Amino acid sequence: MPAFRQVGEKQLPNPILYMAWSPNRDLIALANTSGELLLHRLANFQRVWSLLPNENTGKEITSLAWRPDGKVLAFSVGDTKQVVLCDAEKAEILHLFAVEYPASCMHWMEVQDDSSTLSSFSESEDESSRFLPKLPSLPKSEEKSDEVTNLLGEVRLNILVVGGPSGFVELYAYGLYKIATLSGISGTCRSLGLSSDLKSLSVITEIRSTEDNPEIHYIQLDTGLLSSCLPELTKMARKFTHISTLLRYLRLSLTCMCEAWEDILMQMDLRLTKFVQEKNTSTQVQDEFLELLLWGHASSELQALLMNQLTVKGLKMLGQSIDSSYSSIQKLVISHLQSGSEALLYHLSEVKGMALWKQKFQPLGLDPAAIEDAIVAVGSFTLKASELLQVIDKSMKNFKAFFRWLYVAMLRMSEDHVPPELNKMTQKDLAFVADFLSEHFSANEELFDRKGKYFNVERVGQYLKDEDEDLVSPPNMEGNQWVTFVKQSTYLKDSPLLFPTYPQKSLHFVKRMMEGSIDLCLQKPAEVIGHSIKQAVCLRLYTVPESSENALRLFELPSLWNDKKAGMHYVVFCMPDISPSKIYILRRATDPNRSVPKGLVALNLNTPLNSSIDDETPAPASAYSSYSCLDARFYDDETLTVVLRSLEDDENKMRILTQLHLNSAVSWDEEFTWDLTLRLEQQTEGIPVQGLTWGNQSREMDNIKAQFVAVNGIRKVACVLSANLRHVRVFEMDAEEEEEEEERADESQEMSSDQDRLEDTMTYQSDAGEGRDGVGGAEEAQVAGQGSQDILDETAGSDTL
Numbered sequence: 001m002p003a004f005r006q007v008g009e010k011q012l013p014n015p016i017l018y019m020a021w022s023p024n025r026d027l028i029a030l031a032n033t034s035g036e037l038l039l040h041r042l043a044n045f046q047r048v049w050s051l052l053p054n055e056n057t058g059k060e061i062t063s064l065a066w067r068p069d070g071k072v073l074a075f076s077v078g079d080t081k082q083v084v085l086c087d088a089e090k091a092e093i094l095h096l097f098a099v100e101y102p103a104s105c106m107h108w109m110e111v112q113d114d115s116s117t118l119s120s121f122s123e124s125e126d127e128s129s130r131f132l133p134k135l136p137s138l139p140k141s142e143e144k145s146d147e148v149t150n151l152l153g154e155v156r157l158n159i160l161v162v163g164g165p166s167g168f169v170e171l172y173a174y175g176l177y178k179i180a181t182l183s184g185i186s187g188t189c190r191s192l193g194l195s196s197d198l199k200s201l202s203v204i205t206e207i208r209s210t211e212d213n214p215e216i217h218y219i220q221l222d223t224g225l226l227s228s229c230l231p232e233l234t235k236m237a238r239k240f241t242h243i244s245t246l247l248r249y250l251r252l253s254l255t256c257m258c259e260a261w262e263d264i265l266m267q268m269d270l271r272l273t274k275f276v277q278e279k280n281t282s283t284q285v286q287d288e289f290l291e292l293l294l295w296g297h298a299s300s301e302l303q304a305l306l307m308n309q310l311t312v313k314g315l316k317m318l319g320q321s322i323d324s325s326y327s328s329i330q331k332l333v334i335s336h337l338q339s340g341s342e343a344l345l346y347h348l349s350e351v352k353g354m355a356l357w358k359q360k361f362q363p364l365g366l367d368p369a370a371i372e373d374a375i376v377a378v379g380s381f382t383l384k385a386s387e388l389l390q391v392i393d394k395s396m397k398n399f400k401a402f403f404r405w406l407y408v409a410m411l412r413m414s415e416d417h418v419p420p421e422l423n424k425m426t427q428k429d430l431a432f433v434a435d436f437l438s439e440h441f442s443a444n445e446e447l448f449d450r451k452g453k454y455f456n457v458e459r460v461g462q463y464l465k466d467e468d469e470d471l472v473s474p475p476n477m478e479g480n481q482w483v484t485f486v487k488q489s490t491y492l493k494d495s496p497l498l499f500p501t502y503p504q505k506s507l508h509f510v511k512r513m514m515e516g517s518i519d520l521c522l523q524k525p526a527e528v529i530g531h532s533i534k535q536a537v538c539l540r541l542y543t544v545p546e547s548s549e550n551a552l553r554l555f556e557l558p559s560l561w562n563d564k565k566a567g568m569h570y571v572v573f574c575m576p577d578i579s580p581s582k583i584y585i586l587r588r589a590t591d592p593n594r595s596v597p598k599g600l601v602a603l604n605l606n607t608p609l610n611s612s613i614d615d616e617t618p619a620p621a622s623a624y625s626s627y628s629c630l631d632a633r634f635y636d637d638e639t640l641t642v643v644l645r646s647l648e649d650d651e652n653k654m655r656i657l658t659q660l661h662l663n664s665a666v667s668w669d670e671e672f673t674w675d676l677t678l679r680l681e682q683q684t685e686g687i688p689v690q691g692l693t694w695g696n697q698s699r700e701m702d703n704i705k706a707q708f709v710a711v712n713g714i715r716k717v718a719c720v721l722s723a724n725l726r727h728v729r730v731f732e733m734d735a736e737e738e739e740e741e742e743e744r745a746d747e748s749q750e751m752s753s754d755q756d757r758l759e760d761t762m763t764y765q766s767d768a769g770e771g772r773d774g775v776g777g778a779e780e781a782q783v784a785g786q787g788s789q790d791i792l793d794e795t796a797g798s799d800t801l
Helices: 115-131 139-151 226-227 229-259 263-278 284-295 300-310 311-354 358-364 369-413 427-440 445-451 481-488 507-532 737-753 754-762 764-774 776-795
Strands: 005-011 016-021 029-034 037-041 047-051 061-066 072-077 082-087 093-098 107-110 158-163 170-173 177-182 189-196 202-208 213-222 534-543 561-562 568-575 577-588 600-604 627-636 639-646 654-663 688-691 697-698 708-711 717-722 725-733
Touching: 016 061, 016 708, 016 717, 029 061, 037 072, 072 107, 072 639, 107 189, 115 311, 139 754, 170 229, 170 764, 177 229, 177 507, 189 561, 202 561, 202 568, 213 263, 213 568, 226 229, 226 507, 229 311, 229 358, 229 507, 284 300, 284 427, 300 311, 300 369, 311 358, 311 369, 311 507, 311 568, 358 445, 358 507, 507 568, 534 568, 534 764, 568 627, 577 639, 627 654, 654 708
Parallel strands: 061 107, 600 688
Antiparallel strands: 005 725, 016 029, 029 037, 037 047, 061 072, 072 082, 082 093, 107 158, 158 170, 170 177, 189 202, 202 213, 213 534, 561 568, 568 577, 577 600, 577 627, 627 639, 639 654, 654 697, 708 717, 717 725
């Protein structure tokens, strides 16, 4: 009875580039050559959802990584140089950030449990929630964007490690805030593994030279600062992540305000400008309106402007638009900008207090002076928002009185009935409208040169323009008693206790200043922590064979594993040109200062089938077979899942999926002495070799040219991918095939036999090339994605996302 129970199989239209199992659920993410991100469930390999490529994210997915809780999936995009965080349940983009180089690999880890640390941080989180009100949700058009504030999840720290070409490696706390930018690494990163105790980072790099073939190196970096300052790092990371999300919240709020401000509000300014350009008299526009106000008479030109161009109906519509728009902007300033700014000030003040505790936080690069500058910038932004509120309030009163008077005047011109409630106008109202006309209706030649219009009756829009120029009509501060008092005070005039106001600048300009100041605070710790991370060891492993140098090495070994209990890094790799029938396992302690004896072993695959390593009875010669390793991944701390190819099969068809138990294999007496000046492939003679058998924990892969495997030991599942990258088969690893299921599997194998014959004739490279031009996957993805929520709900019956 075959080992491992097959639960799904599928022929896919486009080649698969990356596979990654969810850490705690029977879901697997796939990325293909057409730029689609697919999520499938274990049972029958059903599709849950698909995320099609778009202009915002990009079309060239280069790596995948699940957040340890399985709720968020990260994928990197090469053509746009971005890392995108996606909601695993809804297939929605939660957050994205740009990186300097296209990411070639990612790893998302979670630190080990620390109950005392967790409890202290929980208290601080509760304290923050007690002092700060909950931020109101953004309007529905941006509703999903503020879900980024929920991305922090649990208190326990998790770190997303991103690697790319030219030694590019960066660490992001909670996948959001960059805590380290590493330097001094050579080559392109192929794999990453940060230990759960934060003591070291394992990196597999590929170093190219013009003369020789590319070399594969293993590098261990000492990240001791992260480990020794874990409580402080966690608190700082959460604070800065809060700050980053608040900045995004303010940015989106300002976007909503700009959308609420409509172009129709500029209609009055444009009409008056056109009136000035076309009128023949030398009379000022201001005088024309004052004459209408005092004597009730209007020149023929002004009457034509009001009755033919502006019209009674148009004036009424303009008044309603201004009232609606200003009210919306006013609500957004009060409920979103001011509350977001207050929360930002609170968190920055706490970070300043942390920075002043130099014994704890100075090693992490917190600079009190830079944080103080950021606090001042946020204060200036808050003052500018308050200034905008005053301008809105004054403009609403002015326009309401002005439009009421003008509406009555236009009704009289058209000889229409004037409602009695509008016909009454006191001397105070007259003076108010006269002041409004004298202040807003004087033609401005400088304004015409800059904006193409003579007037600036509408004063709110200038605050929402994303420009570096000064405000056209800044607020008049001459009668402000507080401004006068500060200017006359020797002590307050240059006091650092008062936030600067920048009366000549727009709200957008002050927001950019604030973002620049806060970015300096966010970047400094990443630089300091990055410089503290030093290389502990660099081991030259082997050169990449010429035959595979130009192939798509997307799944190729080495692969990394972190044994959390033992505090060990494991590296699994093969050297097919040197020893085709051996798998090499390198292990190093996560603590770079701790040496590990017997750190390298080779596993010999030329052993008797279905036997135990302790058997004393020699196996017959016919029982021996030679195999080479195509792919190997750690299933758990003690088990390796391997795809093997028979070296004795002339047709190159026979593939075996097997579980190798390493308990006895990694117990050896010989010690390997490593000459660091040579590559490992140049000194293989002294490597200890252990025999290994897999017994009943293996299964022949019929009718599939298996090449790669992705596993999840927690969920006890595996996914096998064919050499042409289009044929997948999914297994439950802790169950055996039942007879009825075996018959069904035989039927499915017969149905797929034609495709497998095609696999044998197609080369690895040509298949991948065809996949990049295929469009079938996108069409199928949209149809298959319709039932995604039902499938997720069904999956949620047994698992918790």
